[in-house]
Amino acid sequence: MDRRESLKTLLIGGAGSSLLLSCRLDDTTDVSQITDIKEREFDYGRTPEEAAHDEKLMDDKFYTEAEIATIAVLADIIIPGDGEYPPASETGVTDFIEFITKDIPEHKTPMRGGLKWLSHETYKRYEKEFIDCSKEEQIEIVEDIAYPEEVKPELSQGANFFSRIRNLVTTGYFTSKEGIEYLGYMGNRPNVWDGVPEDVLKKHGMEYDEKTLKRSIKPEERNDIADWSNYEV
Amino acid sequence: MSFQIIEQPTTYDVCIVGSGAGGGMAAKILSEKGFKIALLEAGPDFDPANSEQRTQLRWPYESPRRGAGTQRAFGDFDMAYGGWNIDGEPYTKERGTEFDWFRSRMVGGRTNHWGRISLRFGPLDFKRKDFDGKGDNWPIGYDDVKPYYDKVDKLIGVFGTKENMPNEPDGYFLPPPKPRLHELYFKKGAEKVGVPMIPSRLSILTKRVNKKRQACFYCNQCARSCTVYGDFSSSSVLVKPARETGNVDMFVNAMVREVITDGNGKATGVHYIDKTDSKDYRVKAKVVILAASACSSARILLNSKSSVHPNGLANSSEVVGKYLHDSTGSSRMAFIPSLMDRKRYNEDGVGGMHLYTPWWLNDRKDLGFTRGYHIEYWGGMGMPSYGFGFNMESLNGMVPGLNGETKKAGGYGVGLMEDVKRFYGSTLGLSGRGESIPRAENRCEIDNNKVDKYGIPVLKFHYKWSDEEVKQAAHMQDTFEEIISGMGGIALGQKPGKESNYGLENPGRIIHEVGTTRMGSDPKTSVLNEYNQAHDVPNLFVMDGGGFVSQADKNPTWTILALAWRASDYLAEELKKGNV
Numbered sequence: 083m084d085r086r087e088s089l090k091t092l093l094i095g096g097a098g099s100s101l102l103l104s105c106r107l108d109d110t111t112d113v114s115q116i117t118d119i120k121e122r123e124f125d126y127g128r129t130p131e132e133a134a135h136d137e138k139l140m141d142d143k144f145y146t147e148a149e150i151a152t153i154a155v156l157a158d159i160i161i162p163g164d165g166e167y168p169p170a171s172e173t174g175v176t177d178f179i180e181f182i183t184k185d186i187p188e189h190k191t192p193m194r195g196g197l198k199w200l201s202h203e204t205y206k207r208y209e210k211e212f213i214d215c216s217k218e219e220q221i222e223i224v225e226d227i228a229y230p231e232e233v234k235p236e237l238s239q240g241a242n243f244f245s246r247i248r249n250l251v252t253t254g255y256f257t258s259k260e261g262i263e264y265l266g267y268m269g270n271r272p273n274v275w276d277g278v279p280e281d282v283l284k285k286h287g288m289e290y291d292e293k294t295l296k297r298s299i300k301p302e303e304r305n306d307i308a309d310w311s312n313y314e315v
Numbered sequence: 316m317s318f319q320i321i322e323q324p325t326t327y328d329v330c331i332v333g334s335g336a337g338g339g340m341a342a343k344i345l346s347e348k349g350f351k352i353a354l355l356e357a358g359p360d361f362d363p364a365n366s367e368q369r370t371q372l373r374w375p376y377e378s379p380r381r382g383a384g385t386q387r388a389f390g391d392f393d394m395a396y397g398g399w400n401i402d403g404e405p406y407t408k409e410r411g412t413e414f415d416w417f418r419s420r421m422v423g424g425r426t427n428h429w430g431r432i433s434l435r436f437g438p439l440d441f442k443r444k445d446f447d448g449k450g451d452n453w454p455i456g457y458d459d460v461k462p463y464y465d466k467v468d469k470l471i472g473v474f475g476t477k478e479n480m481p482n483e484p485d486g487y488f489l490p491p492p493k494p495r496l497h498e499l500y501f502k503k504g505a506e507k508v509g510v511p512m513i514p515s516r517l518s519i520l521t522k523r524v525n526k527k528r529q530a531c532f533y534c535n536q537c538a539r540s541c542t543v544y545g546d547f548s549s550s551s552v553l554v555k556p557a558r559e560t561g562n563v564d565m566f567v568n569a570m571v572r573e574v575i576t577d578g579n580g581k582a583t584g585v586h587y588i589d590k591t592d593s594k595d596y597r598v599k600a601k602v603v604i605l606a607a608s609a610c611s612s613a614r615i616l617l618n619s620k621s622s623v624h625p626n627g628l629a630n631s632s633e634v635v636g637k638y639l640h641d642s643t644g645s646s647r648m649a650f651i652p653s654l655m656d657r658k659r660y661n662e663d664g665v666g667g668m669h670l671y672t673p674w675w676l677n678d679r680k681d682l683g684f685t686r687g688y689h690i691e692y693w694g695g696m697g698m699p700s701y702g703f704g705f706n707m708e709s710l711n712g713m714v715p716g717l718n719g720e721t722k723k724a725g726g727y728g729v730g731l732m733e734d735v736k737r738f739y740g741s742t743l744g745l746s747g748r749g750e751s752i753p754r755a756e757n758r759c760e761i762d763n764n765k766v767d768k769y770g771i772p773v774l775k776f777h778y779k780w781s782d783e784e785v786k787q788a789a790h791m792q793d794t795f796e797e798i799i800s801g802m803g804g805i806a807l808g809q810k811p812g813k814e815s816n817y818g819l820e821n822p823g824r825i826i827h828e829v830g831t832t833r834m835g836s837d838p839k840t841s842v843l844n845e846y847n848q849a850h851d852v853p854n855l856f857v858m859d860g861g862g863f864v865s866q867a868d869k870n871p872t873w874t875i876l877a878l879a880w881r882a883s884d885y886l887a888e889e890l891k892k893g894n895v
Contacts, residue, residue, distance in 0.1 A: 123379075124377065124378060126377040126378050126392075127367065127368050127392075129359070132386050136379060139379075140379065159727055161732055162729060162732075174376065177379075178380075181380060182380055182701070185379075185385050186383065224727060229723045229724060229725040229726065230708055231723070231725070232723060241725075245708060248727065252704035252705070252731070252735060253699075253701055253703050253704050255704075255732075256699045256703050257375035257382070257699050257700055259376055262374070262375075262699060264732070266739075267739075268659055268660060268661040269696075269697070270374065272372075273534075273663070274532070275492050275493070275533040275665075276493065277493035281658070282496060282658050282660070283496075286496060286499075286500075288499045288500075288503075290494075294493060294494070297514070298490055298492060299474070299522065303522060304521065304523075305523060305530055306522055307522070307523045307525065307526070308469075308487075308489055310487055313487060315465060315484075
């Protein structure tokens with residue numbers, strides 16, 4: 083459902099009902115123009131207190147525009163996308179990082195300071211901002227801080243920062259719709275589990291023994307109501 | 316404005332405080348017998364089928380924090396309103412001791428999110444003192460509870476297999492689901508080192524038990540509470556049918572302060588604060604049942620002081636709050652190289668593990684500790700949420716890349732993306748859950764200096780593990796490493812050693828706290844009789860985990876349910892006879 087459609091649904095049972103009675107609503111009406119009811123961007127079963135907390139965090143702003151721009155560049159270096167899969171910055175990763183930094187305040191100082199560290203290091207090397215550097219210059223710095231076990235001692239803080247932002251970008255990407263598709267997670271839908279596929283069992287040298295096969299639930303019996311008449315404990 | 320207590324007009328047969336496993340069961344049994352019930356719950360109404368409260372089948376990106384645990388302790392989609400800390404409802408700890416208290420404020424309480432591990436206590440579990448001389452025996456044995464375990468199995472539904480193992484009683488089991496791939500690996504590794512693994516016993520419907528609840532559709536999300544009632548939650552399986560009898564008045568957002576008594580010390584009802592209008596109310600009843608959770612019920616009793624009960628209600632023994640005990644817990648993670656680059660398929664399965672290890676060393680006397688533990692297992696290609704893909708630098712330098720060369724740990728770019736994909740489903744974990752020995756000095760009591768935002772004096776905890784529990788945790792860690800190496804895996808991180816008590820979690824962390832109003836045949840050393848009835852106050856019952864004398868290594872819910880049913884049957888008879 084797009085924003086306009088969902089706003090319409092929201093209005094029909096809600097505070098806007100009387101308003102709607104007095105004006106004709108068709109597909110071309112942009113209801114966001116005739117009401118100041120704010121549609122919740124995230125609707126996932128919150129209690130009123132939780133929803134208020136989320137909204138407050140969303141109204142605050144932590145990163146500056148320049149910081150977000152740098153995060154976006156780093157995000158696409160960390161997760162550049164692959165073939166049909168988009169880079170991290172196109173999957174909502176910067177919005178996620180903005181939110182989670184406020185939600186988990188322990189991220190605040192290391193992230194702000196880490197970005198500042200990066201800025202300082204870039205100026206030392208190239209006398210410009212990270213986002214103004216060429217791709218090659220950016221990669222040269224990243225190479226120096228992306229491998230924590232081999233980092234030069236004078237760059238260790240940079241490696242710490244990079245590990246943190248790598249975590250946030252990676253987790254942001256792989257919890258996005260596109261990232262989950264890339265990963266190949268196939269669940270979160272009603273289905274019937276009937277064991278590991280045969281070819282997978284074979285590949286791993288496993289099998290279900292007779293006892294397991296005999297005792298386990300048969301998919302065709304799942305809707306039967308349990309009958310205890312011949313069952314003894 | 317003067318202080319005023321508003322009296323509710325009806326006098327009920329029974330007032331039940333708390334709508335979790337114990338309170339839900341009491342409400343169902345007693346309402347179906349025709350008694351008029353007031354059911355009080357400190358949180359809001361909840362029904363997993365209510366779309367406004369639903370979290371089942373939601374995707375991580377539906378949450379702006381991608382499911383992180385900052386608002387709900389076990390993640391954004393977990394179905395517990397509350398957590399380790401609740402705003403305005405503090406608790407304190409004695410210096411040098413630890414206890415973490417998890418509360419869920421909603422109809423159904425913690426049963427909405429629990430692991431559904433539904434184990435019966437065995438004959439030995441009721442008489443551990445006979446076996447090792449420690450703690451105390453229960454005043455009842457397995458045979459007293461067995462008929463009620465049977466009824467609970469049939470009413471609620473639990474899958475499992477008949478194993479005929481001593482002290483792991485079989486029940487009326489629905490057929491279990493087949494093991495997942497990583498569970499077959501675990502089984503191979505465990506059996507190699509002499510550790511048994513059997514199908515789990517979880518209250519999830521692989522088959523239906525009635526027409527009102529659907530069978531499980533294998534989304535793995537029992538912790539989110541099931542919209543088709545395919546698993547057990549008190550809210551949907553007990554409270555809902557109880558309300559449908561028409562004999563239950565539900566009071567939600569009702570924070571109970573104390574039990575009210577008359578001049579003879581008999582309970583006459585409860586005093587609560589309505590969280591929505593902050594006003595004080597009184598509900599009158601012939602019988603009061605506390606089922607607010609072990610510590611909350613103890614708190615209510617200790618706060619119910621009167622000239623007849625100067626130590627708090629039902630506390631002439633001074634045992635209320637004492638013998639608080641939780642399960643022990645310690646965990647380890649592992650990585651299995653041969654589970655890399657897995658073929659993708661939907662292996663969500665039921666919520667929780669399909670196989671587990673029951674305690675297997677009851678006959679050993681040389682372990683240095685005398686109580687057992689079971690092992691829970693986790694892993695697989697699960698749904699990503701906040702934290703997924705963290706710390707790749709601690710994994711991806713361990714094994715050769717796709718081109719056969721060992722990589723530098725860390726990195727970025729397409730190579731990093733491929734690593735996340737390759738390692739997906741190859742990391743897993745083991746958790747031990749053990750029995751601790753109840754001790755009087757591990758306790759909760761009223762903090763003399765602090766009240767919550769409703770003005771109710773709060774609990775102060777005193778809890779320390781003893782050597783028994785620490786040695787048990789050390790044994791868990793040794794066993795975990797043996798199993799991991801038996802299955803061709805690599806244990807991750809440092810093995811927790813003496814300095815961390817072998818990874819032993821803080822008391823409270825496993826959320827199996829029980830024992831604060833223990834039962835017994837001697838009123839001088841126990842609070843309740845064997846029917847969960849207060850020795851001092853015949854029309855007062857406690858039907859949560861408070862009555863436990865000891866809690867085995869088994870999760871307490873199934874025993875809370877069986878005992879609450881047994882106590883409700885007894886109470887109904889006593890009411891009919893005019894004894895209470």
